[in-house]
Amino acid sequence: MLDQKDYATLLNDALRRNETIVISCNCNIRYSGRAESLLKDGDRLVIIKADNALMVHQPTGNNPVNYMKPNTSHNMVIENEKLLLKSRNLALKENMDITINRIHFFNSQKLIDGKSIVISGTESDMANMLYENPEMIEKGFKPVSQEEQTKYGFIDVLGVDSSGMLTVIECKRYCADLGAVTQLRRYVERLMVSKGITKVRGIIAAPKITPNAFKMLSDWGYTFVSIKPPKYLEDFNKKQSRLDNF
Amino acid sequence: MLDQKDYATLLNDALRRNETIVISCNCNIRYSGRAESLLKDGDRLVIIKADNALMVHQPTGNNPVNYMKPNTSHNMVIENEKLLLKSRNLALKENMDITINRIHFFNSQKLIDGKSIVISGTESDMANMLYENPEMIEKGFKPVSQEEQTKYGFIDVLGVDSSGMLTVIECKRYCADLGAVTQLRRYVERLMVSKGITKVRGIIAAPKITPNAFKMLSDWGYTFVSIKPPKYLEDFNKKQSRLDNF
DNA sequence: ACACCAAGCAGCAAT
DNA sequence: ATTGCTGTTTGGTGT
Numbered sequence: 001m002l003d004q005k006d007y008a009t010l011l012n013d014a015l016r017r018n019e020t021i022v023i024s025c026n027c028n029i030r031y032s033g034r035a036e037s038l039l040k041d042g043d044r045l046v047i048i049k050a051d052n053a054l055m056v057h058q059p060t061g062n063n064p065v066n067y068m069k070p071n072t073s074h075n076m077v078i079e080n081e082k083l084l085l086k087s088r089n090l091a092l093k094e095n096m097d098i099t100i101n102r103i104h105f106f107n108s109q110k111l112i113d114g115k116s117i118v119i120s121g122t123e124s125d126m127a128n129m130l131y132e133n134p135e136m137i138e139k140g141f142k143p144v145s146q147e148e149q150t151k152y153g154f155i156d157v158l159g160v161d162s163s164g165m166l167t168v169i170e171c172k173r174y175c176a177d178l179g180a181v182t183q184l185r186r187y188v189e190r191l192m193v194s195k196g197i198t199k200v201r202g203i204i205a206a207p208k209i210t211p212n213a214f215k216m217l218s219d220w221g222y223t224f225v226s227i228k229p230p231k232y233l234e235d236f237n238k239k240q241s242r243l244d245n246f
Numbered sequence: 247m248l249d250q251k252d253y254a255t256l257l258n259d260a261l262r263r264n265e266t267i268v269i270s271c272n273c274n275i276r277y278s279g280r281a282e283s284l285l286k287d288g289d290r291l292v293i294i295k296a297d298n299a300l301m302v303h304q305p306t307g308n309n310p311v312n313y314m315k316p317n318t319s320h321n322m323v324i325e326n327e328k329l330l331l332k333s334r335n336l337a338l339k340e341n342m343d344i345t346i347n348r349i350h351f352f353n354s355q356k357l358i359d360g361k362s363i364v365i366s367g368t369e370s371d372m373a374n375m376l377y378e379n380p381e382m383i384e385k386g387f388k389p390v391s392q393e394e395q396t397k398y399g400f401i402d403v404l405g406v407d408s409s410g411m412l413t414v415i416e417c418k419r420y421c422a423d424l425g426a427v428t429q430l431r432r433y434v435e436r437l438m439v440s441k442g443i444t445k446v447r448g449i450i451a452a453p454k455i456t457p458n459a460f461k462m463l464s465d466w467g468y469t470f471v472s473i474k475p476p477k478y479l480e481d482f483n484k485k486q487s488r489l490d491n492f
Numbered sequence: 493a494c495a496c497c498a499a500g501c502a503g504c505a506a507t
Numbered sequence: 508a509t510t511g512c513t514g515t516t517t518g519g520t521g522t
Contacts, residue, residue: 020305024268035365037366038364042358045293049305053307055303059295062316069308107353111270112305115287117283118283186428
């Protein structure tokens, strides 16, 4: 059975070696920085990674209840006969104190992982699809640029319609909301000013749009085109149909 | 030394008991759902919580590289002589397969935590502060409602200035950006329509504002007031001064 | 470094 | 369930 001093030594050594540390414990937590927070006694998982990022997880929920960003310094001390993990990030002016009542288990070890995740089906993939297949927007639409992130905002697809009118397309992977419409409006207005023209078309390309957003869109003379993002659920549906056959 | 079948049994039993499970392993991951993702072999921490949420953490970074939401079903099987954790969420049409090459360590146990975190220093706290101390906006400003979430959008603070003009205040905890200005503009326009009046003032209350956002704000005749969110860094500064004294 | 924006955003409240 | 919006948002890209 390890005592408090053993745990303090274990943890501080593991930190020095940049190991990945997992502590299951009963603790309370105080955070101060961009906001202030307090969390009373309970069982949690405390994880410290090789880059000195720290996360505290309660037994339910996807997100950490408390965390510190990478490059935080951590130090385990004994204070008032309890283990106290002091985490300090001077650069971000954040600090956290975890007072540990009891350790359920402790593990630390070097993890090696050089791989990066590859994701597809993002909004950018959707813009690519429309650029490659402009007829999905409407007949005669010709894209002139894609992911124009510099001059007039971050326009997903910019093009010219069959009548030669400049057209801005804003893509959304999901249901377009009010924010999407105001975003589109901003791009259209900027383009009108910078090009010195009085009419620019605006199109929202998304699988669907909320009623309020559609009303605002129509009020401003913009249009909506229903487009599904590429690869969306494709793999799942393939798998499902295979399961169904079985 | 446990073999694959032992681990499969261990995990499936732990899942049945709704324990919190931590697996350190070398694995690769395939996800399909709202997007598609692929992550090749590497060392990671896999966590499954009592509510059947799952997270996969690489050895660096705050965020999980892959995850499944609560209420996902998990099942460990042996396939092609390897451990395979199949996670399925039929309701969300998401699935994940984690192929495990080697388990470094495994732990599971019941965690008990009934406490909720208490946070202060949020945007809502900022709105409260302005409601209680309207002179922080300007002399003669009188708030009439706070967090008006129903009638005209989600206005942080609504009030009347010294000349009796209706005024919308949009709070931001940090630097206000273009999105904050378009948000404010939406509220002002909605109010003008719904109240049938031609002039409504708009104010952004934030510690600072980006140049572009300030230009757009001015162009639209709105104003900026520099306000810091309450309690921001207060506790840290207190601590720091104590440390400095020491 | 700052500005701007997407995210498998998440989580929350109100409709 | 959908809509709208905050977040200790995070993370990426371009200027």
